[in-house]
Amino acid sequence: MSKPAIGFCGLGAMGLGMATNLVKQGYSVTGFDVYPPSLEKFQKAGGIPSTSLSESAKDKPFYIVMVASALQAQPALFADDGIVKALPKGTTLILMSTVPSSYAQSVEKELKDIGRDDIFFIDAPVSGGAGRAADGTLTIMAGASDAAFEKGKWLLAEMSAPSKLFIVEGGIGQGSNMKMVHQVLAAIQILAVSEAYGFGARLGLNGQDVSEAVIGSDAWSWMFENRTQRTLKEDYFPGASAVTIILKDTSIITLMARKLQYPTPLCSIAEQVYFAAVDRGWGANDDAGIVRLWTSEPVSSIQGSFSAEEKQQKQTLVKDLLKGIHLVAAAEALSLASHVNIPLAQIYELAKDAAGGSKQFEDFGPKMLPVLEGQSDSNGKILNTYIEKLHKALDEAQAIKCPLYLGNGALALLLQTGKSRDLASLLKFYTQ
Amino acid sequence: MSKPAIGFCGLGAMGLGMATNLVKQGYSVTGFDVYPPSLEKFQKAGGIPSTSLSESAKDKPFYIVMVASALQAQPALFADDGIVKALPKGTTLILMSTVPSSYAQSVEKELKDIGRDDIFFIDAPVSGGAGRAADGTLTIMAGASDAAFEKGKWLLAEMSAPSKLFIVEGGIGQGSNMKMVHQVLAAIQILAVSEAYGFGARLGLNGQDVSEAVIGSDAWSWMFENRTQRTLKEDYFPGASAVTIILKDTSIITLMARKLQYPTPLCSIAEQVYFAAVDRGWGANDDAGIVRLWTSEPVSSIQGSFSAEEKQQKQTLVKDLLKGIHLVAAAEALSLASHVNIPLAQIYELAKDAAGGSKQFEDFGPKMLPVLEGQSDSNGKILNTYIEKLHKALDEAQAIKCPLYLGNGALALLLQTGKSRDLASLLKFYTQ
Numbered sequence: 001m002s003k004p005a006i007g008f009c010g011l012g013a014m015g016l017g018m019a020t021n022l023v024k025q026g027y028s029v030t031g032f033d034v035y036p037p038s039l040e041k042f043q044k045a046g047g048i049p050s051t052s053l054s055e056s057a058k059d060k061p062f063y064i065v066m067v068a069s070a071l072q073a074q075p076a077l078f079a080d081d082g083i084v085k086a087l088p089k090g091t092t093l094i095l096m097s098t099v100p101s102s103y104a105q106s107v108e109k110e111l112k113d114i115g116r117d118d119i120f121f122i123d124a125p126v127s128g129g130a131g132r133a134a135d136g137t138l139t140i141m142a143g144a145s146d147a148a149f150e151k152g153k154w155l156l157a158e159m160s161a162p163s164k165l166f167i168v169e170g171g172i173g174q175g176s177n178m179k180m181v182h183q184v185l186a187a188i189q190i191l192a193v194s195e196a197y198g199f200g201a202r203l204g205l206n207g208q209d210v211s212e213a214v215i216g217s218d219a220w221s222w223m224f225e226n227r228t229q230r231t232l233k234e235d236y237f238p239g240a241s242a243v244t245i246i247l248k249d250t251s252i253i254t255l256m257a258r259k260l261q262y263p264t265p266l267c268s269i270a271e272q273v274y275f276a277a278v279d280r281g282w283g284a285n286d287d288a289g290i291v292r293l294w295t296s297e298p299v300s301s302i303q304g305s306f307s308a309e310e311k312q313q314k315q316t317l318v319k320d321l322l323k324g325i326h327l328v329a330a331a332e333a334l335s336l337a338s339h340v341n342i343p344l345a346q347i348y349e350l351a352k353d354a355a356g357g358s359k360q361f362e363d364f365g366p367k368m369l370p371v372l373e374g375q376s377d378s379n380g381k382i383l384n385t386y387i388e389k390l391h392k393a394l395d396e397a398q399a400i401k402c403p404l405y406l407g408n409g410a411l412a413l414l415l416q417t418g419k420s421r422d423l424a425s426l427l428k429f430y431t432q
Numbered sequence: 433m434s435k436p437a438i439g440f441c442g443l444g445a446m447g448l449g450m451a452t453n454l455v456k457q458g459y460s461v462t463g464f465d466v467y468p469p470s471l472e473k474f475q476k477a478g479g480i481p482s483t484s485l486s487e488s489a490k491d492k493p494f495y496i497v498m499v500a501s502a503l504q505a506q507p508a509l510f511a512d513d514g515i516v517k518a519l520p521k522g523t524t525l526i527l528m529s530t531v532p533s534s535y536a537q538s539v540e541k542e543l544k545d546i547g548r549d550d551i552f553f554i555d556a557p558v559s560g561g562a563g564r565a566a567d568g569t570l571t572i573m574a575g576a577s578d579a580a581f582e583k584g585k586w587l588l589a590e591m592s593a594p595s596k597l598f599i600v601e602g603g604i605g606q607g608s609n610m611k612m613v614h615q616v617l618a619a620i621q622i623l624a625v626s627e628a629y630g631f632g633a634r635l636g637l638n639g640q641d642v643s644e645a646v647i648g649s650d651a652w653s654w655m656f657e658n659r660t661q662r663t664l665k666e667d668y669f670p671g672a673s674a675v676t677i678i679l680k681d682t683s684i685i686t687l688m689a690r691k692l693q694y695p696t697p698l699c700s701i702a703e704q705v706y707f708a709a710v711d712r713g714w715g716a717n718d719d720a721g722i723v724r725l726w727t728s729e730p731v732s733s734i735q736g737s738f739s740a741e742e743k744q745q746k747q748t749l750v751k752d753l754l755k756g757i758h759l760v761a762a763a764e765a766l767s768l769a770s771h772v773n774i775p776l777a778q779i780y781e782l783a784k785d786a787a788g789g790s791k792q793f794e795d796f797g798p799k800m801l802p803v804l805e806g807q808s809d810s811n812g813k814i815l816n817t818y819i820e821k822l823h824k825a826l827d828e829a830q831a832i833k834c835p836l837y838l839g840n841g842a843l844a845l846l847l848q849t850g851k852s853r854d855l856a857s858l859l860k861f862y863t864q
Contacts, residue, residue, distance in 0.1 A: 271840070412695040412700055
């Protein structure tokens with residue numbers, strides 16, 4: 001039996017890999033993009049290029065949208081010569097771009113309003129980068145009706161690793177919400193990489209010394225390890241992940257948070273610093289290059305002269321900074337997950353082994369979940385140690401006039417727990 | 433009867449004016465400074481210059497210290513050839529530098545430890561700028577024992593305006609704490625000036641349009657009005673008040689806050705941005721020049737083309753940004769005042785007509801005080817309007833990728849009031 005034809009809109013870094021992978025799996029894929037070189041690449045890889053959205057959608061029982069944003073998706077889907085008008089009855093339409101959940105919900109509503117609720121719509125953003133897109137081993141977070149999943153789940157499975165397809169309860173919007181919650185960790189932890197290397201540099205630590213101290217320690221994060229090579233080699237031009245990419249996701253979080261009237265203080269802080277990086281002209285550079293806000297010298301050239309003991313003390317300051325940030329990031333992400341009704345066990349499972357993972361998240365997630373589920377209200381004054389250590393790091397940073405945007409934000413949140421100093425009070429900041 | 437001799441250490445912009453004013457009042461003032469041109473100026477004004485601390489202190493029944501920081505005060509006071517060793521028995525020693533209250537307290541302790549508690553010590557930082565220093569109309573915030581005040585209050589009165597001498601209960605440290613609380617407002621509201629003009633510029637508003645909208649409105653602050661002329665004329669080199677000056681005071685606040693394990697989130701945010709300005713090489717420039725973080729074009733050259741109605745909408749966004757920031761600044765300052773046992777009515781009285789004043793502080797201070805004093809726990813959901821308006825301003829800023837450090841920090845704090853949306857919940861963030 002021949003495999004079904006698939007329409008595909010958006011052949012960027014991610015989309016091209018995803019579409020090409022489907023071609024390799026034996027599907028007939030018609031791909032649309034506005035950028036001719038992408039179409040050429042796709043054609044060379046065996047795909048069917050199309051310069052018309054209608055054409056790419058005509059007669060396709062399955063259609064995937066992987067453009068950069070809601071702003072691009074909206075006209076692609078709903079213009080007169082757009083995708084939806086050309087789709088046959090009963091098509092499965094999968095929106096895989098990272099968009100606000102409110103946008104995914106607006107697509108569902110608009111399909112209904114224009115009498116096209118015959119379309120089986122799935123909200124399914126992805127995570128994992130261009131390499132995993134091309135391998136068909138992405139992490140996919142999908143929300144939809146049961147009927148839509150019955151139609152389209154197999155196709156999601158084609159694009160994801162076996163344990164990385166997360167079907168999120170709650171319908172359209174919950175895929176996007178799951179992604180948003182994951183990106184809370186990413187948004188904070190990507191800036192934390194630069195803040196840590198920057199603080200290290202200002203302390204006189206070589207980048208190598210910082211990376212050796214952090215990787216494998218309880219200050220570890222996936223982002224830190226992932227960005228380290230680019231940081232040490234100043235591989236920012238363009239590097240692998242532009243500032244504008246994480247900024248886009250960060251802005252989705254803070255936009256949604258404002259709509260929900262829900263505080264996401266560390267994400268907001270991160271967003272302002274990303275804006276500042278864009279203002280410096282670094283938007284298209286790798287996000288690891290944000291460390292240049294702290295040092296114009298390459299971090300791998302820095303060589304302070306101090307004893308082994310002094311070096312270790314400075315390394316400890318950097319680790320304590322990261323641990324404090326990662327702990328509060330976990331609280332910010334999981335409390336938002338709870339607020340938007342994402343199953344907590346599921347987001348924990350997803351994030352701990354994904355790009356949002358950190359040792360703090362892995363260790364403290366299981367302590368936070370019962371609090372958020374109302375099954376536990378204290379784990380003792382465990383924040384005392386974090387406060388003390390972050391306090392020391394910030395004293396030192398202040399003495400050398402080193403900005404620590406996230407570190408100071410994290411301490412303010414930890415201190416607001418007042419005398420109780422427990423996780424419940426930290427989470428209450430978000431959930432009260 | 434001849435007037436008593438006074439020793440004076442620290443003839444900088446403030447100290448020179450203060451010492452010279454005392455000379456004009458007919459006192460014999462011996463002034464010390466490490467910078468020869470300052471000594472020359474002082475001599476021309478009729479003062480007695482001295483290049484020896486001991487000399488400046490010898491036989492003086494009154495001694496005033498007005499150096500830049502605790503770091504300068506400590507050796508000046510306690511070195512072997514310093515002030516204290518040379519002071520005669522029963523001298524009144526007034527420390528008028530802005531220092532952490534913990535430092536003022538350490539001076540009191542050290543005097544006792546070295547057997548010099550015969551000295552009547554007064555902790556009396558000032559506010560008001562070089563002009564009022566020279567006129568003898570400063571605001572002075574003083575803490576000391578009753579005995580010390582009996583000795584030295586008249587001299588404080590010589591340097592301050594009649595209604596601007598604030599005797600703070602609680603002894604040594606409380607003058608500095610009062611100043612610290614006032615500077616919470618200054619630290620936040622100075623950055624808010626640049627953030628507002630910067631946001632305006634990015635919206636296409638001319639600086640003149642911003643100033644006209646803000647001054648006289650409920651978005652007014654003393655700092656905004658004071659910095660406006662320098663902002664509009666780019667009078668930053670050096671202007672009137674360097675970034676490093678407000679940074680020094682801001683760092684005292686956050687340092688003390690960490691010691692007290694008390695959160696001052698907006699001050700922390702401001703401090704990081706001041707560090708960033710110093711990193712840009714702007715430390716010695718006027719703090720109004722921080723607006724260059726937002727726009728390289730002078731704000732008075734900017735001219736977007738839009739209708740009168742559009743202009744008014746944009747002006748409203750800027751005003752709403754400032755109102756939200758000023759409201760939270762009032763909460764941050766007054767709750768800290770309460771925490772360090774500064775009489776609330778007194779700080780309110782002082783700050784509303786001083787450099788920390790704002791329309792929001794003036795209007796909402798009287799509503800916050802009873803909450804902090806435990807006499808009221810709600811004024812209704814009055815934060816709803818602030819949240820809505822700040823929300824709109826931040827949506828717009830995000831759309832144009834404009835960083836609003838304080839605006840986002842303020843919204844996070846307002847949102848943490850959850851469903852209650854009242855002042856009590858806002859203040860609880862700090863006081864719980």
